[in-house]
Amino acid sequence: MCITIMNALLDSVKYLHSRNIVHRDIKLENILIHTKDNKAIVKLIDFGLSRKHGKLDSNMTNRIGTPYHM
Numbered sequence: 001m002c003i004t005i006m007n008a009l010l011d012s013v014k015y016l017h018s019r020n021i022v023h024r025d026i027k028l029e030n031i032l033i034h035t036k037d038n039k040a041i042v043k044l045i046d047f048g049l050s051r052k053h054g055k056l057d058s059n060m061t062n063r064i065g066t067p068y069h070m
Contacts, residue, residue: 001040004039004040005033005040005042008040008042009031009042009044012042012044013026016050020052020053020054020055021051021053022051022052023044023047023050024049024050024051024064024065025050025064025065025069026044027066027069029046030044030045030046031043031044031045049064049065
């Protein structure tokens, strides 16, 4: 089950990055997990700190996120 959840979370991040979106606040409180019949549905939520960031954009240097998790 743990591997399934981690794979789903990593797939979510990969999808965001393929669209030039950086979440910037991944933490346990921003991950929803619903299990049914031994299958996990994983959702990454709270995009309040996210931003678009393309390859040609300058480096992100501001420290953004929940301080306890940084």
